[in-house]
Amino acid sequence: MNCCGLLTLKKEPVPLKSIEVELEVRDHVATVVSTLNYENKEDKPIEAVFVFPLPGDAAVCHFSAKMGQKEIVAEVKEKQEAREEYDDALSSGQQAFLLEESDQSPDIFSMSVGCLPPGESASIRLEYVTELAVQADEGLRFCLPAVLNPRYTPQGSEAPAVQVNSVPASLVPYSLSFSARVSSPRPISKVESSCSLDPLQFLNTDQTQATVKLGAGHKFDRDVEVLIYYKDAHQPTAVVEAGQASAKPGTLMGDPVVMVSLFPEFPQSVMSSVASCGEFLFLMDRSGSMGVSMNNKDRNKTRISSARETLLLLLKSLPMGCYFNIYSFGSSFEHIFPKSVEYSQQTMEEALKIVGKMEANLGGTEIVKPLKHIYEQPCIPSQPRQLFIFTDGEVGDTKEVIDLVKNNSASHRCFSFGIGEGASSALISGLAKEGGGHTQFITGSDRMQPKVMQSLRFALQPAVVDISITWDLPKDVSVTVLSPPITALFQGQRSLVYGQLSGQRSEAAEGCVTVKYSLAGHPTQNQLHFSLKPEKDTGLTVHRLGARTLIRSLEMEGRESRGEQHTGVKEKVVALSIQSGVSSCFTAFIAVNKGDGEAIQGPLVRRNVPRTGIQKKLCYRSSSCIKISMACSNPIPQAVPMSCGVSATRGSGAKPTVFHRAIKAVQRIFRRRNDDAFWSQPEVKPPPCDPLLQLVSLQNASGFWMLDSALAAALGKMNEEVKKSKPEPVSSEVWASILALIWLQEFQTDAKDEWQILAGKAVLWLQAQNAPNVTECVDAGNALLGCSVQKDALGL
Structure with missing residues (x-):
């Protein structure tokens, strides 16, 4: 093999050299033009196949190829017809280009560049348009997906898995350049990103037009997310x-x-009244990929640990009188209660004990089975069903999942959360759209909690x-x-x-x-x-x-x-x-170079272009086939290969072989994540407890706090000091609750979106107590904690 130019991990040449992306945003609609530059440095003709993600609601509307001075614009044709035309062109030695949407998920596309002769270059131009989603802080979100993780195909599924050739971000062998131009009838307040951006350049004095570029040195370790803020954005x-x-x-x-x-x-008048009923069902992904870090800066903060903290906040924020249950899923699924239970101190504590032990240890990502089980449960009269789905979105049966939610949309509202890089936008957005709810994406350094709490506020709004x-x-x-x-x-x-x-x-x-x-x-x-x-x-x-x-x-x-x-x-x-020239699941873009040149001679070599993907994943494909890709964030010892694909087939009733026992042993080894005798780096210590979560964890289901040493510690005070400062004749619970509210208001202002609902529960409880000397309590609390919070600011 002629190993010149860019190489994959398998030492295969990579014909894709660079990707240039130009984004044009007009108000809340984006047009994206991607130019992919190919070059064949081998001594034989090649076919380059590139599988990549796009936003789930994108409308692909242009596909063309340029070789030298000649440009060929692709046509949209029925998919099977396009595939046959592509195959016929290759067999006759003609250059051909095919772009098609995955049959399983509308956010995955495959681009085939066929019969690229030795020494030949080609530039492929791909254009799509998409709507920009509105975020909790009124920003408009554009995401250029850089990460495409292998999609899990459930056992018994007829649909084949999307074949993705993935490598770690540091080994992606082609470059990315990205620039954006923004224009709007309203002034642009700011543009932010999870990636490094060059300073925003305004093009006019009224600041309605601006340009921005991706900073130098960007790595393919995360999606390129851009948030655009306008003044007076919420105008119809x-x-x-x-x-x-x-x-x-x-x-x-x-x-x-x-x-x-x-x-x-x-x-x-309607918005001021928060619902005090509902059946809240939380469906949590516990597949192996949920053990991956939320971002590269904080390896301790995994997706599953952030999910546990989020469930704590959700459970503390539920209204008294509602019903709830928590489901978790992987290759199988579990639920905390046999059926939804009434929310109380006892049921909340029981649920939190189990939530605290949740790990990313349930294997693959099979979401259909728990959904079907939930929909089979009868709805509770006068308790509107609200379903919250948390997943990293790596499923192969996207359309089946969305159809299932749509078919049951009359009985519930569905709120969906895409966690981490590579989450399927088609799945996450489709769940909320068909389920009459709202969708959120949590990527990079985003905190999950404020976004989830915004969705809970939506769920508590009257339907x-x-x-x-x-x-x-x-x-x-x-x-x-x-x-x-x-x-x-x-x-x-x-x-x-x-x-x-x-x-x-x-x-x-x-x-x-x-x-x-x-x-x-x-x-x-x-x-x-x-x-x-x-x-x-x-x-x-x-x-x-x-x-x-x-x-x-x-x-x-x-x-x-x-x-x-x-x-x-x-x-x-x-x-x-x-x-319309817009792609669909039944059509594809096809372009054939029907020039007068000679047919390309020689056997055609296929080159799969790799892209960024999460390699550190332990996933169970089915009971009959196990694939292992190392599921840990620690460096892998040299004795263990970085990507081993092990398949074992066994019939029912077969005795475990030495090989199967070896697989089980490897699985046990990888559960010992912090064993110094095994890992080549020191044990990673757990992060210190978040002060906010520490205080929140002490709140009673009905809204009040107990006056004890745990509360004093959360407030940073000695227990005796807190007790002595209590005014008479106020009860201990009233005093403790007012102290907690003062502390939240003074020291957790930036996290108000996270604690606002549970603080509202505390205020309602205090008002129901008709407690005397509330003003005196607030003054004493300010003196104790060194604050100056006004009584009105607490809602009292």
């Missing part, structure tokens, strides 16, 4: 985009398309029902809604609606869209008036996003249909995909 807007001049009027691409962005505002949208348009104008019906509304969260506008209209014409819904028994509505005059310089971004929305709805309809009905849906999707 509508953008009308003119149709494509070459397209036929009456078609989606020929007519104008409107994108309406709604931010519902709920009456304050919005009877949602409808009406359009008031000029007499000769009609609208065809491209978006599925809105199933969930939350205070301050955006809802997007796409509509195809048909008919004649004047330049000065206006339209109005009205969202009507019922909230806590009160009919409510929000209106948005907008101009029907098309915006300038929007290209076809809105059309493509609208087409993508309609394609996704039809694809889901197709999965639910059978026979001729399924065939009819597929034909609709293929026609719409070809018309």
Whole structure:
């Protein structure tokens, strides 16, 4: 083998040299152009195959290849037809390029560059558009996925696993450059990232346009996440985009398309009342990959340890009178209680004891079985079911999971959390979208707790029902809604609606869209008036996003249909995909170089381009096949290979062989994570207890704190000192609770999102006590703790 140029771990040449990414953000929509530069330095023609992630809701709308001065633009064709054309081109010695979406998950794509001759270079241009999600702090989140982890395929699944060639981040053999241009009608407040960025450069005096670049020396050890903040971000807007001049009027691409962005505002009288009921079900991923560190800076903070802390906060924040249960899953699943139980001090303590012992030791990632078990349980009358799903999203049956949630969406709301790099955006976003909930991604140095607590606040909001949208348009104008019906509304969260506008209209014409819904028994509505005059310089971004929305709805309809009905849906999707130039699960982009050059001679060598992935994972594929990839953050001794793929097949009733016993022994070894006799570095000591979590852990289920030595220690005081400072005749519990509230308000201001709900429980409990001398207690508490917190600030 000619081992020149870039090499993989197996010493195979890598034809991909570099990736250049240009991001253009217009308000809350992003257009991403990626250029992948290939070069064949071998002495034989090659086929380069690159499997990579994209945002789950991205609309891939352009794919082209450039060799020298010649550019070939790919066409969208039915997937099987495109594959056959690609194979035919390769067999006849022609250059060909194929881009297709994974059959299992819409956020994984495969790019094949075929018949690249020796010494030849090629630049592949890939373009997609995507909506930017609104975060808890009103920032807009863009994520360029850099990490693609192998997706777990459950036992008995017919779908093959997505084949991913992964290497550690430090060994990715190609470079990445990234630049962004941001423009908005509103001033840009700031741009932040989990990666190092060069300073933001404003392009005009009103700061509505800016550019930013990825800092030098970026490593492929994490996704590139960019957060964009505008002033007055929560303003409803509508953008009308003119149709494509070459397209036929009456078609989606020929007519104008409107994108309406709604931010519902709920009456304050309703928002001030927090729900005191509900069935809260927490479904926690305990697969092997949850033992990986949350980020590279703090190796002690693993995904599972952060999840344990989050469950502590959630359990302390639940309202009295609700019901709850905690499920955990891997290759199998467990639940703390046989069925949901009423929330009380006893049940909370029982749950916390088990939560504290949770480890990432349940093997693979099989989420369907626990979901089916949950949906088989009868709902509790007058206790709306709220499902919280925590996972790193490494599953191969994404579509099956999402369909299951959608089919049961009438009985619950689903809130989803993607943990760590490489979480499937299609899975995480799809769960919340189809389950009428809200989604969050926790990556890099993000703390899980504030994001999860925001979702709990959403879950505690009164459920919005009877949602409808009406359009008031000029007499000769009609609208065809491209978006599925809105199933969930939350205070301050955006809802997007796409509509195809048909008919004649004047330049000065206006339209109005009205969202009507019922909230806590009160009919409510929000209106948005907008101009029907098309915006300038929007290209076809809105059309493509609208087409993508309609394609996704039809694809889901197709999965639910059978026979001729399924065939009819597929034909609709293929026609719409070809018309709009937007990818789908039934189509692919195909480009063939049909030039006059001679056919490329010689056998074609396949080169799989590796990408960043989490290698340190212990996962169980099934009971009959075990694969081991080292599951620990400590350095691996030289005697143990870094990536061993061990497969063992056995029939039912077979006796354990020496080989199987060896596998079990290796598994036991890797559970001894801190054994100095084995690991080549000193034992990693557990991190010190978080002061906030220490105080939170002492709170009673009904909201108060006990006056004891543990509380005194959490407050940084001696027990006798705290007791002596208590005013008379206030009870010990009232005094302890007021001290805890003062400490939270003074010393944990930055973490208010995390403790706000449980502090509200404490305030309600204090108000119910009708305690005398509350003002005197606050003054005495300030004196003891050295604070100056006002009584009103505590909510008292």
